[in-house]
Amino acid sequence: MEAVVVKNLTKTYGKEQTVAVDDVSFSVNQGELFGLIGPDGAGKTSIFRMLTTLLLPDGGSASVDGHDIVKDFRAIRSSVGYMPGKFSLYQDLTIEENLHFFATVFGTTIEENYHLIKDIYVQIEPFKSRRAGKLSGGMKQKLALCCALIHQPTTLFLDEPTTGVDPVSRKEFWEMLKRLKEQNITILVSTPYMDEASLCDRIALIQGGKILSIDKPDNIVNGYPDTLLAVKADQMYRLLKVLEKHPDMLNSYAFGEYAHAVFANGQMQPEALESYLHAHGLSGVEVLAARATIEDSFIKLLH
Amino acid sequence: MRTLRFLLRKEFRQIFRDKSIVALIFFMPMVQLILMPLAADYEVRNINLSVVDHDKSPYSQKLIAKIIASGYFRLTGYNASFKEAFGLIESDKADLILEIPHNFERNLIREDHEKLFVAVNAINGTKASLGGSYLGSIIGDFNADIRMQLVTTPRFSQFPVIEVVASNWFNPLLNYKFFIVPGILAILVTMVGGFLTALNIVREKEIGTIEQINVTPIKKHIFILGKLIPFWVLANVVFTIGLIVARFVYGIVPEGSLLTLYAFISVYLLAVLGFGLLISTFCDTQQQAMFIMFFFMMLFILLGGLFTSIDSMPDWAKLITRFNPVRYMIEVMRMVILKGSSFNDILPHLGIVGLMAVVLNGWAILNYKKTN
Numbered sequence: 001m002e003a004v005v006v007k008n009l010t011k012t013y014g015k016e017q018t019v020a021v022d023d024v025s026f027s028v029n030q031g032e033l034f035g036l037i038g039p040d041g042a043g044k045t046s047i048f049r050m051l052t053t054l055l056l057p058d059g060g061s062a063s064v065d066g067h068d069i070v071k072d073f074r075a076i077r078s079s080v081g082y083m084p085g086k087f088s089l090y091q092d093l094t095i096e097e098n099l100h101f102f103a104t105v106f107g108t109t110i111e112e113n114y115h116l117i118k119d120i121y122v123q124i125e126p127f128k129s130r131r132a133g134k135l136s137g138g139m140k141q142k143l144a145l146c147c148a149l150i151h152q153p154t155t156l157f158l159d160e161p162t163t164g165v166d167p168v169s170r171k172e173f174w175e176m177l178k179r180l181k182e183q184n185i186t187i188l189v190s191t192p193y194m195d196e197a198s199l200c201d202r203i204a205l206i207q208g209g210k211i212l213s214i215d216k217p218d219n220i221v222n223g224y225p226d227t228l229l230a231v232k233a234d235q236m237y238r239l240l241k242v243l244e245k246h247p248d249m250l251n252s253y254a255f256g257e258y259a260h261a262v263f264a265n266g267q268m269q270p271e272a273l274e275s276y277l278h279a280h281g282l283s284g285v286e287v288l289a290a291r292a293t294i295e296d297s298f299i300k301l302l303h
Numbered sequence: 304m305r306t307l308r309f310l311l312r313k314e315f316r317q318i319f320r321d322k323s324i325v326a327l328i329f330f331m332p333m334v335q336l337i338l339m340p341l342a343a344d345y346e347v348r349n350i351n352l353s354v355v356d357h358d359k360s361p362y363s364q365k366l367i368a369k370i371i372a373s374g375y376f377r378l379t380g381y382n383a384s385f386k387e388a389f390g391l392i393e394s395d396k397a398d399l400i401l402e403i404p405h406n407f408e409r410n411l412i413r414e415d416h417e418k419l420f421v422a423v424n425a426i427n428g429t430k431a432s433l434g435g436s437y438l439g440s441i442i443g444d445f446n447a448d449i450r451m452q453l454v455t456t457p458r459f460s461q462f463p464v465i466e467v468v469a470s471n472w473f474n475p476l477l478n479y480k481f482f483i484v485p486g487i488l489a490i491l492v493t494m495v496g497g498f499l500t501a502l503n504i505v506r507e508k509e510i511g512t513i514e515q516i517n518v519t520p521i522k523k524h525i526f527i528l529g530k531l532i533p534f535w536v537l538a539n540v541v542f543t544i545g546l547i548v549a550r551f552v553y554g555i556v557p558e559g560s561l562l563t564l565y566a567f568i569s570v571y572l573l574a575v576l577g578f579g580l581l582i583s584t585f586c587d588t589q590q591q592a593m594f595i596m597f598f599f600m601m602l603f604i605l606l607g608g609l610f611t612s613i614d615s616m617p618d619w620a621k622l623i624t625r626f627n628p629v630r631y632m633i634e635v636m637r638m639v640i641l642k643g644s645s646f647n648d649i650l651p652h653l654g655i656v657g658l659m660a661v662v663l664n665g666w667a668i669l670n671y672k673k674t675n
Contacts, residue, residue, distance in 0.1 A: 052518050078520040088511030092320050093313065104309040105519045147515070 003155055003186040004028040004051065008060035011046050011209075020046040022209035023060065028188060028202075033181050035200030036190040037294065043209040044190035045085060048159045051188070052082040065154050078106065081153035085160040087140045091133030095124055095143055098132055099150060106151030116183065117146045120176055138169030145176065149185075156180070158189040162196065174199050194295035205298050212301040217294060224292035224300065226250060226265050229273055230258040234284035242280045246273075251303055258288075260296060306521060310529030318533060328499075332491045332541050336548045339487050340480050350434040353380030353388040353397035360408035366445050370401070375437050385422075392424045399423055399434050411449070473558075473641045480553050485636035486609035488545040492568070493575050493603065493629055496538035498596055500579030503530055504671075505592040527668050531576050538572050539565075549640075558643030567635050567649055571656050574628045577663030584670040603629040631656050 004027060011021040021043045028034040036044045049055035051064055053073035061068065067075040089098045099121075103110050114121075124142050127135065132143060141161055148156060158177075162170040174196065177187055181201075189200065197203045198217040205212040205220070213220060233239040236259065243252040243261050251262040261273065270287040277285045292300075318324055352370065356363050370376050379396050382388040391397035402420035404410075410417040421438055425431040474481045507513040516526065546564075549555040557564060579596070586592040605611070606620060607629035613621060624630045631652045638644035 054514065054517055074520060077518055080518065082515070082518040084511060084514050086511045086514075088513075088515045090313070090317065090512055091510065092317050097313070097316065101309060101313050102515070102519070105306060105516075105521055107306070107520075 001030040002027045003030045003032070004034075004062070004064050004188065006047070006051070006060070006062040009047065009050060009057050009062055010059035011043075011050060011055065012058050019209050021050070021057075024206075024209070024211055025060075026204050026211060026214055028186060030186055031181060031184045033177060033187045033189065033199075033201045035197055035203040036188065036206055037192075037194065037197045037203050037298070038190075038206035039192055042206045044206060045159055046209075048082070048157050048188070048190060052080060052157055053077060054082075078151070079154050081148035081151070081156045083144045083148040083156075083158045083161055085163060087132075087144060089132050089140075089144060089147060092131055094129050094131050095135070096128040098143060099146055102147040103150045108151050110150065113150055113152045116149050116152055116180075119179060120149075121146050137165050138172075141165055141169065141173060142176075145173075149180070153185065155186040155188065158187065160190055160192065162191060162193065170196070194293065194298060197294040203294070205294075205301060207298075207302060213297070220294060220297050221292050224297055226300070227263045227268055228290045228292050228296060229261045229263070229268065229270055230255070230288045230290035231261055231273065231277070232258050232284070232286040233277065233282040235282055239277070239282055239285075242277060242282065246276065251299065253299065255295070258290075260290065262296075262300070307525050307529055310521075310525065311532055314529060314533040318537070324499075328495060328537055328541060329544065332488075332495065332545055333548055335491060336484070336487060336545055337552060340484050340553065347430050347433040347437075348375055350376050350430060350437070351379040351391075351396060351398045352376040352438075353382060353391045353400050354378065355382050355385050355388045355400060355402040357405045358403050358407035362408035362411065362449070363403045366403070366442070367401075369445050370438065370441050373437070373441055375434075385420075389422070392422070395424075397424070398427070398430055399438060401438065481555060481641060482637070483609070484549050484553050484555055485640045486607075486633045488542070488549065489629065489632040489636050490604055490607070490609065491545060492538050492542045492572070493632065494600060495541050496534055496572055496575045497579040497600065498593075499537070500530060500534045500576045501582045501586075501592045501596045502589050503534070504580065504583035505586050505589050508587055509589060523671055524668055527580060527664070527671060530580065531573075531664075534576055534579075535569075535572050538576070539568065542568055555640060557640040559639035559645065563644070563646045563649065564636075564639050566646065567632075567639075567653055567656070570653055570660060571628065571632050571635075573660035574656050574663055577660055577667055578628070580667040581663050581670065584667055584672075603627050606630065607633050609633055628656055628659055 006027065007025050009021055009024045010019070012019050024043070024047060026034075036047065038044055046055065050057050051062060051069060053069055053076050056070065061070075063069065064076050065079055067073075067079075069076060090101070093101065099110055099117075103113075120142050124135075124139050124146075127139065132140065135143065145158075145161070148158075162173055165173065170193075177189065178199075181187060191197070198221075200217060202214065202216050203220065204214045215223070231239060231243065236254070240252065240254065240259055243249060243259060246261075248263055248267055249261055250264060253260055261268075270289055274285050274287045277287070354367055356367070367378070371378055376399075380388055380391045382391070385400065385402055388397065388400045388402075392400065400420075400422040402422070404418065404420070407417055407419075419442060421435065423431045423435045504513070507516070546557075546561075578599070582595050582599075583592055586595065602623075606613075606616075606624045606627050608624065613624050613630065616624070635644075635649050635652050638649060
């Protein structure tokens with residue numbers, strides 16, 4: 001069953017008609033963990049705000065749990081959980097008060113749905129009488145997730161939940177999402193981090209308001225058509241310059257401690273590239289055949 | 304209803320958690336109510352007078368003594384020439400110059416009339432006009448005195464004279480505090496209620512909490528009520544504190560019934576809070592809300608009839624004051640507190656303010672969008 005269906009959704013802003021979301025269509029299955037992956041300004045937040053009925057679309061349609069986002073906005077508001085990118089709980093209320101407040105607003109109690117948030121809540125429970133404004137970034141995220149879950153939503157919208165959170169908390173956060181998925185909650189998550197993409201069931205790569213590709217992370221990676229080589233040398237800056245001049249090269253970019261060089265499929269062997277680089281006076285050269293990541297696929301799609 | 308109860312609980316919790324807001328709500332009105340009436344005095348005292356006495360006769364001395372004895376004037380110069388005295392005006396040491404001509408006494412007795420010259424420094428308009436008229440009436444009084452002494456009055460005066468004796472009703476001693484304290488209280492309540500509500504929703508917008516609220520099934524009118532009621536209660540508390548201060552510091556006991564007063568303030572506050580809410584729905588930042596609110600508050604206060612009488616305003620300004628809720632509040636305060644007006648007397652005011660409350664709140668609810 002499809003929990004979220006988006007058809008030709010369009011949103012433009014301002015007099016200049018800046019297109020934020022451009023004819024976007026996708027669907028998310030019940031109980032799926034779906035990722036919207038894209039850089040800042042790609043239109044992720046606009047899509048989320050439309051799906052959570054905070055923003056009216058300029059074109060197209062969408063539904064959440066079979067409710068139209070324009071006509072049945074009331075039904076959607078009581079059945080979805082939304083966690084905005086910016087921390088937006090009451091900073092002057094304590095953890096407990098915030099949670100209690102949001103439970104009441106949805107006409108439920110903490111006790112009723114405690115099983116949903118238990119795993120997460122126990123981590124912040126020791127600080128429950130501390131004001132939300134005084135919490136660390138990771139704890140704020142956990143509290144926000146608890147508040148978004150407390151009314152047992154059918155669909156959860158998480159807008160960049162891990163931005164500005166340390167790597168350990170990020171990892172924990174994704175583990176929590178996996179556990180929630182087991183409760184059959186549909187989760188839509190957006191993130192600018194490509195490494196998080198592989199943790200989703202399916203992802204949509206989005207850029208400039210357009211969806212570039214929708215598939216399982218593995219399929220996207222396996223579908224990478226070109227030969228990818230990871231290159232390292234003592235002089236990284238010169239290495240990038242030299243790579244750029246190679247006649248057969250399709251693309252090259254820095255990637256962690258390596259540089260990634262892309263060649264048409266089967267057109268280049270690591271040894272050949274190594275000797276080419278030696279010939280250009282680079283020392284400490286190391287060339288490996290690399291497996292493409294989501295990031296490589298994304299860069300490929302952008303070109 | 305349950306949701307509303309929890310919204311209210313949350314709102315009060317937040318208000319009382321912010322110590323500076325609590326201090327603002329309770330101490331600001333008290334301090335202002337105690338300080339402002341003492342300073343905002345309509346009576347002009349300590350007018351600096353410089354006298355140029357060319358006559359130096361017993362009569363001129365008598366006149367000067369009478370002027371100083373009135374208590375309104377302070378003799379800061381006794382000069383030989385007008386030019387010298389004018390120097391005092393230029394250096395701001397004198398506000399008024401009284402020039403007594405040569406042969407003042409002789410002419411007054413022999414020819415039955417004499418002219419005095421009064422020059423007024425009109426840079427401070429109020430001081431100038433009041434000082435001038437005080438001086439005029441003292442001189443007139445002096446004139447009457449010497450006529451009594453000089454003229455062996457015939458039993459019936461040859462000239463018909465109309466003597467006017469005024470009696471002040473509702474404030475017999477013309478105590479300006481009776482007049483200004485209720486007005487200042489009206490303005491304080493308006494400011495506390497209006498500003499707090501306007502800033503509150505905008506603050507939720509700024510912090511982003513409104514996003515979280517907007518995705519919940521809370522109904523618009525419940526949310527607005529949740530914002531309205533706490534500040535309505537607080538403003539009523541401020542009003543009560545103000546009445547207590549007025550009672551014990553200034554001895555002002557309302558002539559009319561307190562019930563009438565509270566009936567009106569209840570409706571009035573709805574209008575003021577509705578106005579604050581309306582502004583908050585138009586603004587995205589607290590700065591915007593603050594400035595817009597300030598703009599209107601200035602208009603409301605200056606066109607409210609507290610400092611200047613509405614009756615002496617030009618017609619177009621009078622028209623504007625009809626749309627000014629503060630005007631009705633100040634009027635009702637004075638009517639009930641000083642005059643003892645009954646509930647029926649303030650019904651027209653109540654009707655207008657009630658209408659404002661309905662329009663402003665309705666507009667605010669319509670304009671508050673959960674979806675953009």
